Structure formats: C-alpha cells, structure tokens
Amino acid sequence: MNLFVIIISSMLVSNVVLSQFLGICPFLGVSKKVGTAVGMGAAVTFVITIACMITYPIYYAILVPLKLEYLQTIAFILIIAALVQFVEMALKKFMPSLHASLGVYLPLITTNCAVLGVAINNISDGYNFIESLVCGFCTAVGFLIAITILAGIRERIEYNDVPKSFRGTPIVLVTASLMAIAFCGFAGLV
C-alpha cells in the first residue's frame, strides 16, 4: 500500500516538472515535437532509475559508515556525471539500436537537475532501497508524461493564431501553467 502511495504521489501529485520545478530546461527546450520529447523522457527514465539504484547503496554502504554524509552532494553529482558517460558507452557497445534512439539525449541529462534532485530527495525522505527505486522510476515517468503532453499541445499551437508578443516561449509557459493547474487536481488523491 505504501508503494502505491509513492507511485501516485511521485508520478502525479508532486509531478517532478509541474510542481517541483526540476528539469525545466529540457521540459521547455526539447518539447517541440512528440517524437523527440518521448525520446528525452525515455532517456531520463533510464538514467534516473539507474542513478537511484547506484546512489542508494553508495550513501548507505560508504558515506554513512564513514560518517561522511556531508559529502552527499559532491559524491552524487560525480556519480551521476560518470554514470551518464558510462551508460552512453555501454549502450553504444551492447545495445546500438537503443543508443541510436536515446544517444543524442544522454549528454543533455548530466545537466538535468531532476536526476540529482530525485537522488537527494530519496535519501532525505528516508526511503528503503525498493521504495527509492520505485520513487525514482515513477518520478521519471511523471517527467515523461508531462513532456509528452506539452509536446502534443505545442504541435497543435503551431497552427493557432497566437498574439504576437506571446509567440515562442511565453505561450509555452502559459501552457505549462495550465497543465500545472490540471495536475493540482490530483492533490486530493493522496
């Protein structure tokens, strides 16, 4: 039951983009077409899940026994940066087809604050390994949902007669705002 609450709350109620404001840059930057948005979302899901899987044991098996909890930020950002590189190399070698579809987005993810944010939140919320894994995966799925919906709406906006000063970024931000209102409606679920 606890896991179910985590799934709903991390995916919908406190959506990573629309209520926590993590990963705004790719959310606004790579949401021009649905295809690329799904690619980016899938790459983020992949990296966040693996990052949660690795940062958790490192925190509890290395940093806590050595009383080095204050090195959390430094350790996590280095792990994530190295991990993204490693994942890219591994994909290139073992899964070239997946690399072909996700490859372009992987370097972008190092600067995605959602990865670090989720890793830190998992520790500060005191989740156990399974919970933090589920939370990481569902948060990333929340990102995938949000960016895909935004890309779908943006493709439609292309054909609309937007007031001149609202063309470009402003109308995207207005769209994001309306989406955030819609996602506020999930607040009663948990």
Add this chain to the structure above:
Amino acid sequence: MNSCTERLKNGIITENPTFVMMLGMCPTLAVTSSAVNGLGMGLTTTVVLILSNAFISLLRKVIPDKVRIPGFIVIVASFVTMIQLLLKAYLPFLDSALGVYIPLIVVNCIILGRAEAYASKNSVLPSIFDGLGMGLGFTFGLTCIGICREIFGAGAIFGVEFIPDDFHITFFVLAPGAFLVLAFLTAIQNKLQMPSATNVEKDDSMSCGGDCASCTGASCVANKGIIEAERAAAKAAKAQAAKEAAAKAKAAKEAKAAAEKKED
C-alpha cells in the same frame, strides 16, 4: 578597476542571467513564492558564484583541459556543501524554505556557464567581480519575480501584508502561478523588443537556439551531439542520393544499351 565595474554592469544589466539570458530557470520558478525566498536563493547563489569563480580562476592553469568540467563540478559542489552547512547552522529558516534547491545550486547552469566562459580564461579579480555581477543580477531577477508573486498571491512585500485577506489570489504563490508570471514577463519583453534569449530569431535545431552571441558555453555539449547527429543524417542522405543517382545512371545506361542492341 575599470574592467571590474564593467563586469558588474555586464552581470546586472547587459547579460542579466534571469531576464536576458534566461538561465537557471529551475530555482527561478521554484523558490520565488515570496520575495524573501528569492532574495535568499539569489544571495546564496551569489556567494557560491564568487567563491567558485575565484577558485577556478586561481586553478585555471593547473586543471588539465580534458578534465576541466568534472574539476569545475567538484569545486562548485564543495562550495555548495559549505554554504549548505553554514545556512543550516545560522539561517535554519532559509534552509528549510529552500530545501532541496540548495544542493541543486551545483547543477545551476549559470555557475558552470560562468566558470567555462569567463573564470577559466581570466585572472582572479575580474573573475570575482564577474561572479558578483552575475550573482547580483540573478538576485535582482529572483527578488523581482518573488515580489510580483507575493503581492498578487499573499498581498504582501517581504512579509509585510498590506492587502486584506479577501483580495489574495493564492494561485500566484502556487506552482501554476510561477509559470504564468514568467510567461507574462517574457511576453512583455517580446512586446517591448527588449534583449532577451526568448525573442531572438531561433534556429530550432540546437538546444540553445544557435544564439552564439549570448552563449555561456553550458549547452555546447548538447549542441555537439545534435550537430553530430545532423551531420551524420546529412551524410547518410547524401550517400543515399548518390546511390540513387548511380542506380539511375546504371538503369539509364542499361536501357540505352538494350535499345542499341535492339537497333542492331
């Protein structure tokens, strides 16, 4: 000293990170629910920016070029950790208000951008002033947005309430309000034709919009991938076209030969 004042002006006005360059959007949207939070976040980032710029500038000849980005990240992360511990000890209310966004200063693109674009190429004193200018510009932007949201949403400025409770539009201090305030801000900039990253003619194929004039280098990694992919696609298309042309020529030749044979 002249270059120092120029750096300050550049950071606060000419290349203001919030209004002109639109960098560091995550904290801009997340912590500006009140003016105090915006000010606190801005000043925290300023301190980190000054320290990291100074340190990176000092070490610019020691850090090998190939590993400079991981090096910068370690330096920035160390300063962020120090500031986080100091805030926890002396300003606990700010620490709890900003929460996870303090460690996330590490991935704020303003800091890495300034390190890459300025501090790694210039001497210490101008770098410090560059950090100070950029930091104050960021603080100014966050505080302005924070004041707007606080006036509409809570009827107050810096916690001093002057609009009665019935006229508060709580929407503005919640998440959707952040997006809407920023939307109107960029729309006003578009309307007034002010210099901003949002109203230059964009080449959509690049993540930064191909806007090299105001690029800090932070998105070069992303662009490199995109450019490489584009080149590969162009190459493939060219090869395909060449193949088709060759096939066509071959077919034409064969047809001609066949026609000649027939004539014979």
